[in-house]
Amino acid sequence: MNGSLGDVLGLLGRLAVGSALVAAGAMKAAAPYQEFAFVIDAYQILPPAASLAIAAVLPWAELLAGFCLILGDFTKASAAAAGGMIASFLAALVSVKLRHIALPNCGCFGGLFHPSLGRALALDVALFPLAYAAFARGDRLCSWDKWARRG
Amino acid sequence: MMTTTLKRRLGGLLIAVAAAMASAYGARGFAGRVEMSVPVPPYREKGAATAPIEIVEYSDFQCPACRAAEAPLRGVLRLYGPKVKLVFRDDPLTGLHPRAFDAAVAAECAGRLGKFWPYHDRLYDRQDEWASSKDPKVFFRSYAAALGIKRKAFDACLSGTEAADAVRADMQQAKNRWISGTPTFFINGRRFVGGNQFASLGIHWMDAILKKGAGS
Numbered sequence: 001m002n003g004s005l006g007d008v009l010g011l012l013g014r015l016a017v018g019s020a021l022v023a024a025g026a027m028k029a030a031a032p033y034q035e036f037a038f039v040i041d042a043y044q045i046l047p048p049a050a051s052l053a054i055a056a057v058l059p060w061a062e063l064l065a066g067f068c069l070i071l072g073d074f075t076k077a078s079a080a081a082a083g084g085m086i087a088s089f090l091a092a093l094v095s096v097k098l099r100h101i102a103l104p105n106c107g108c109f110g111g112l113f114h115p116s117l118g119r120a121l122a123l124d125v126a127l128f129p130l131a132y133a134a135f136a137r138g139d140r141l142c143s144w145d146k147w148a149r150r151g
Numbered sequence: 152m153m154t155t156t157l158k159r160r161l162g163g164l165l166i167a168v169a170a171a172m173a174s175a176y177g178a179r180g181f182a183g184r185v186e187m188s189v190p191v192p193p194y195r196e197k198g199a200a201t202a203p204i205e206i207v208e209y210s211d212f213q214c215p216a217c218r219a220a221e222a223p224l225r226g227v228l229r230l231y232g233p234k235v236k237l238v239f240r241d242d243p244l245t246g247l248h249p250r251a252f253d254a255a256v257a258a259e260c261a262g263r264l265g266k267f268w269p270y271h272d273r274l275y276d277r278q279d280e281w282a283s284s285k286d287p288k289v290f291f292r293s294y295a296a297a298l299g300i301k302r303k304a305f306d307a308c309l310s311g312t313e314a315a316d317a318v319r320a321d322m323q324q325a326k327n328r329w330i331s332g333t334p335t336f337f338i339n340g341r342r343f344v345g346g347n348q349f350a351s352l353g354i355h356w357m358d359a360i361l362k363k364g365a366g367s
Contacts, residue, residue: 022174029171030178031329038332038344048351063171073163104247104332110178111331148159 010137013130014069017082020127021066027110028059039107043092044099059110061085069134072143079135086131090124093117189324191238192317194262197228198236203364204357207238207337209325212255212274213248213282217334220346221275227354234361239271241318242325242333250287255318257291260308266298273298 028036037055041048062085068078089108096103097117105114108123115123139145208224210217228235241259243251254274261270273294274281281290288309295305308314325335336343336353339360343353 025171026174026178029175031331032342034342034344034348035329035331035335037348038335041345041347048347052348052352059175060171063174064167067167067170067174068164071163071167073160073167111329144163145160148156148163 006133006137007141009133010139011141011143013133014072014075014079014138014143017079017086017127017131017134018066018069020123021062021082021085022070023112024109025059025062025064025066027112028055028107029063031110033059036107036110039104042101042103042107043096044101045092045095058085069138072139072145073148075139075143075145076135079131079138083128083131083135086124086128090121090128093121093124097121189320191240192262194265194267195239196236197239197268199233200236202234202236204231204235204360205238205337205339206235207240209240209242209321209328209330209333209335211241211243211248211251211333212258212271213251213278214244214333215278216332216346218275218278220334220349221272223346223350227357231357231361235357239267240324241321242330242335243318243322244333248282250282250284252315252318253287254281254291255321256309256314257288257295259314259317260305261295261298261300263308263314264295264300264304266295266300269298270294270300 033055034052035055036059037048037051040046040051040055046054061081065078065081065085068074069082093106103117106117106120108115108120206224206227210220224237228237241255243255245252258267258270258274261267277290277294281287284290291309292302292305296302330344332344334344334346334349336349338353338356341356343349343356
């Protein structure tokens with residue numbers, strides 16, 4: 001199957017989702033986590049203590065999943081984690097849109113840049129199928145997993 | 152016994168962890184933010200210098216969340232009385248609030264003329280009035296007059312550069328401290344962003360400071 005379109009899509013999905021997660025995670029992890037918790041609070045979904053806990057953990061989860069995807073290590077697990085994160089970001093953004101809540105920014109990329117709500121939604125919608133492609137076929141081309149399986 | 156496959160995969164995971172830490176560290180350097188100390192003028196401080204709790208607030212006079220945080224903040228000052236010292240720092244988010252910088256300069260001028268805190272309170276209490284005005288300086292002057300500030304001195308300060316430079320210095324300080332939202336509070340150095348964090352978690356932190364102080 002090497003070189004097939006599905007495998008290439010899997011590789012592209014891995015690299016695209018991995019890069020997006022690394023950019024988002026690095027900028028958030030570099031800043032004090034209370035700043036990100038403030039943005040999570042603005043979504044009005046979680047109590048402040050839970051926002052702080054998520055703000056402390058989520059950027060590192062994004063970074064780890066992102067680098068695992070780029071490397072192609074634990075590809076299925078990291079693609080599933082990435083898909084779960086993207087699905088929850090989508091759900092949070094949709095709920096904000098439905099409740100007409102004005103966010104200071106979406107919090108997606110820390111201080112790197114602030115996409116509008118519409119663009120953040122579009123980005124997540126685009127990334128979700130790529131995460132699926134990485135999950136389904138991401139470990140077949142140029143992946144650490146493939147090398148590890150050779151024994 | 153660990154298989155070669157698992158060993159190799161765990162090796163890859165270690166590389167991913169190292170890369171994650173390096174990229175977060177690199178992102179901090181990329182932003183090029185260095186802590187620096189900008190002195191606060193005494194008129195922007197409230198409470199005893201020896202108070203065991205110091206709250207440093209970075210705020211924006213045009214920001215609705217900052218106005219909303221005034222109620223819990225004033226409540227804390229009433230409740231804790233002499234145990235709390237409040238320090239005000241400007242962080243007008245000029246991209247979001249076009250009149251915030253001018254308001255901060257007006258408050259700074261009021262401070263230089265001896266009326267910082269009453270002017271500060273008035274700006275928040277009447278935020279709707281001046282924030283939606285085409286010419287907020289009319290309101291800034293009327294608030295100053297109502298507090299007995301001399302018109303000539305206030306106007307001279309508004310048109311000068313010193314007050315604006317002081318506000319800009321605070322803005323730079325805020326940027327260097329990674330403050331991206333207002334209000335941000337530092338209670339004895341610990342950060343609380345927004346009124347929610349301040350009211351729900353900050354008060355527990357203050358109680359813990361006082362308890363620790365009482366126990367020692």
